[in-house]
Amino acid sequence: MIVGVSQSSGKxxxxxxxxxxxxxxxEFTDRRGSEISGEAEPSQYMYQIIEGAVRTYxxxxxxxxxxxxFHLPGDVFGVESGEVNRFTADAIIETRVRLTGRQIIFENAxxxxxxxxxxxxxxxxxxxxxxxxxxxxLGRKTSLEKVAAFVLEMDKRPTAAGVMILPMGxxxxxxxxxxxxxxxxxxxxxLKNRGALTFIRQAQREIVLRDRRKLAELES
Amino acid sequence: MIVGVSQSSGKxxxxxxxxxxxxxxxEFTDRRGSEISGEAEPSQYMYQIIEGAVRTYxxxxxxxxxxxxFHLPGDVFGVESGEVNRFTADAIIETRVRLTGRQIIFENAxxxxxxxxxxxxxxxxxxxxxxxxxxxxLGRKTSLEKVAAFVLEMDKRPTAAGVMILPMGxxxxxxxxxxxxxxxxxxxxxLKNRGALTFIRQAQREIVLRDRRKLAELES
DNA sequence: CGACTCCTTGACAGCGTTCAACAGTAGTGG
DNA sequence: CCACTACTGTTGAACGCTGTCAAGGAGTCG
Numbered sequence: 001m002i003v004g005v006s007q008s009s010g011k012x013x014x015x016x017x018x019x020x021x022x023x024x025x026x027e028f029t030d031r032r033g034s035e036i037s038g039e040a041e042p043s044q045y046m047y048q049i050i051e052g053a054v055r056t057y058x059x060x061x062x063x064x065x066x067x068x069x070f071h072l073p074g075d076v077f078g079v080e081s082g083e084v085n086r087f088t089a090d091a092i093i094e095t096r097v098r099l100t101g102r103q104i105i106f107e108n109a110x111x112x113x114x115x116x117x118x119x120x121x122x123x124x125x126x127x128x129x130x131x132x133x134x135x136x137x138l139g140r141k142t143s144l145e146k147v148a149a150f151v152l153e154m155d156k157r158p159t160a161a162g163v164m165i166l167p168m169g170x171x172x173x174x175x176x177x178x179x180x181x182x183x184x185x186x187x188x189x190x191l192k193n194r195g196a197l198t199f200i201r202q203a204q205r206e207i208v209l210r211d212r213r214k215l216a217e218l219e220s
Numbered sequence: 221m222i223v224g225v226s227q228s229s230g231k232x233x234x235x236x237x238x239x240x241x242x243x244x245x246x247e248f249t250d251r252r253g254s255e256i257s258g259e260a261e262p263s264q265y266m267y268q269i270i271e272g273a274v275r276t277y278x279x280x281x282x283x284x285x286x287x288x289x290f291h292l293p294g295d296v297f298g299v300e301s302g303e304v305n306r307f308t309a310d311a312i313i314e315t316r317v318r319l320t321g322r323q324i325i326f327e328n329a330x331x332x333x334x335x336x337x338x339x340x341x342x343x344x345x346x347x348x349x350x351x352x353x354x355x356x357x358l359g360r361k362t363s364l365e366k367v368a369a370f371v372l373e374m375d376k377r378p379t380a381a382g383v384m385i386l387p388m389g390x391x392x393x394x395x396x397x398x399x400x401x402x403x404x405x406x407x408x409x410x411l412k413n414r415g416a417l418t419f420i421r422q423a424q425r426e427i428v429l430r431d432r433r434k435l436a437e438l439e440s
Numbered sequence: 441c442g443a444c445t446c447c448t449t450g451a452c453a454g455c456g457t458t459c460a461a462c463a464g465t466a467g468t469g470g
Numbered sequence: 471c472c473a474c475t476a477c478t479g480t481t482g483a484a485c486g487c488t489g490t491c492a493a494g495g496a497g498t499c500g
Contacts, residue, residue, distance in 0.1 A: 058356045060440050066356040080348050087352060115353050117337065124344055131351035132307060135276045136286040138358035139398030143488065170447065178359030180489055185448055202496070203448060220280050363456065390479060403456055405480055422464070424479060 027100040030091035039088045043081035045099040048176060049073050053167035056087045057175065063090025067176040069130060070168060072157050078102070080124045092168045138178045147178040147187035148218040151197065155209055166205040191215070245318040250311035257307045261300035265319040269293050272315025273387035276307045277395065287396040289350060290388060292377050298322070300344045313387045358398045361440065365395040367407035368438040372418065375429055386425045411435070 027050070029038055036054060047054075054071040070088060070125065071077050079090065081102065137146055137195065152174060154164055166173075170181045177184065191197050196214045200206035247270070250256055256267065256274060265273075274291040288307060291297050297309065301322065357369055370393060374384055386393075390401045398402065410418050416434045420426035429435065 046323050058352065060356070060360060062440075064360040066359045067357055068352055075274055081344060082349070084348055115409075121344075122302075123339075123343075125300060128344065128351060129306055130300070131348060131355065132278065132288055135351060135354055135358055136280070138355055139286040139395075140280060141285040143228050166374065168438050169445095175359075181447075181486055182449085182490080186488090190450075204496085220282070220284075389477095400457055401479075402458080402481080406456090409480075424464085 006074065013080040023100050025100045026143060027096060027098040028098065030095045031090060032093050034086040034091050035083050036089040036091060036097065037078065039085055041085050043078065043085045044103075045103060046078035046081075046102050047089075047097045047099045048076045050098060052097075054089055054095060054097070055092055055168065055172055055182045056089045058087050058118075065175045066178070067172060068134075069127075070154075070172075071178065072167075074158060076123055079120055080127050092172065143177075143179055143183045144187050144190060144218055145220045146179060147173075147184060148191065148196070150177055151191070151209065152208065152212065152215050152219060155212070162208070163200055164207045164209065166207065169205070191218070234386075236332065243320050245320045247316060247318040250315045250317065252311060252313050256309040256311060256313050256317065257298065257303055262303065263305045264296065264321060264323075266296060266298035266301075266322050267317045267319045268296045269307075270316040270318060270343065271279055272317075273312040274309055274315060274317070275312055275388065276309045278307050285395045286398070288354075288394060290374075290392075290396065291348075291389075292380060296343055296432050299340055300347050300360055317330050363397075363399055363403045364407050364410060365439055366399060367393075367404060368411065368416070368435045369440075371411070371427065371429065372432065372435050372439060375432070382428070383420055384427045388429065389425070411438070 025048070030052070034078050037043070037045070049071050051073055054075075055067050056069050056071065056077060057065050057067040069077070070092075073088075078085075078099075082165070112220065137149055139147065139194065151164075153168060169177075173179075174181050174184045179187075188197075194201065194214065195200050196211045196218070197207050197209050200208060230376050250272070257263070257265070259278065269291050271293055274295075274297065275287050275290050276291065276297060277287040277296070279287050281335045289297070290312075291309075298305075298319075299322070357366055371384075372400065374386060388396075390404050393399075394401050394404045399407075408417075412419065414434065416438070417427050417429050420428060
């Protein structure tokens with residue numbers, strides 16, 4: 001990681017507000033694939049992504065992996081940890097994050113009284129909400145429904161600007177949806193053949209949604 | 221629901237401490253199968269279970285169901301809601317719960333400053349932790365691993381006292397694990413045949429764990 | 441251009457579902 | 471207390487969705 005210094009800026013979302021509580025943030029750049037924080041390590045920091053993409057996941061002993069969430073620019077993660085991290089976080093592509101000690105937030109009396117606590121509660125609640133919908137997806141949706149839901153979810157993210165550029169590969173998508181690479185690939189082909197989306201310039205990670213209505217129906 | 225009046229009592233767990241903040245709780249009894257709170261309704265209350273069992277779940281439009289969690293005596297749920305409930309909660313068996321308005325907790329200044337906020341954060345964090353492990357289970361474990369994990373999870377609950385008496389039926393277990401009734405039943409039979417557990421007196425909901433080590437190995 | 445990784449696609453196998461029959465359990469009323 | 475009924479759980483057989491394995495194509499980077 002390369003150390004830098006950050007300054008809060010940009011639009012005021014709920015997560016950005018946290019950065020205005022007079023808390024010092026340090027900025028880092030993580031290379032593609034590098035680990036930001038590891039499962040079962042003491043959790044010291046919370047992170048906000050400036051640029052890039054991060055995946056958080058859990059592993060089974062034999063290597064099976066479940067990605068809990070993808071974090072894109074603006075997202076905050078690590079707030080919800082207890083004493084130790086419950087999952088691993090690493091950079092999918094080159095990523096700039098800024099971080100701050102968690103105890104600064106939780107032990108600082110002025111923070112507790114301020115709206116910072118509301119923001120933290122809001123962030124954690126959002127996480128929980130996402131986790132609960134994702135359980136429904138993992139437990140009860142078909143592969144086609146899962147992939148349609150994934151595409152629509154990514155479409156709602158700030159990345160979207162006409163063309164959707166996915167930072168993650170098929171392996172990551174599969175581990176997020178509880179599928180295999182092959183099934184993800186097949187489902188995307190089906191969606192393409194049905195006219196719900198198209199790929200750009202033969203690059204499989206650049207997608208244009210052609211029929212959000214059809215996708216929403218397929219999501220179930 | 222039948223109205224009653226409650227008084228805090230019993231051992232002091234993290235969730236019990238919340239009941240000692242001078243907050244008024246009302247007590248209710250819910251009959252088997254009755255809905256306690258519905259998805260998308262405004263969320264007004266948080267609940268603690270005194271006796272019985274509650275399931276919280278989400279539904280797809282065609283009736284497919286995913287149970288997020290089972291709540292047993294002592295458990296608190298509903299703290300984590302935002303403006304509206306994100307899931308439905310109903311009683312699996314006859315259940316006594318006590319409830320209190322959520323805004324009393326969140327808007328009361330004395331509560332905010334006190335340890336009540338720590339307890340709330342702790343409860344929500346526990347929920348999130350459970351949701352994340354459950355995603356790993358739903359997305360990446362086999363049917364046998366899922367059922368073994370379920371049995372071990374229930375074994376850790378206060379219900380356990382030599383014999384484990386499951387309040388929920390096979391349908392609920394299936395919808396919790398992302399399986400069907402048949403698969404759950406088959407997996408339990410396999411565990412029984414392998415000597416990992418036994419049923420009591422032909423009652424399929426009373427289980428004795430014979431080999432927790434073997435179950436733990438099968439879990440993953 | 442060459443080597444590597446990533447993605448797609450096909451053939452096949454297998455796990456879990458579906459459907460159905462049966463058995464065991466519980467609930468109800470005579 | 472028993473008979474009747476409805477519900478719940480078990481088990482078998484066949485199907486199908488998704489996984490597995492492999493080959494080949496496309497993209498990327500040196």
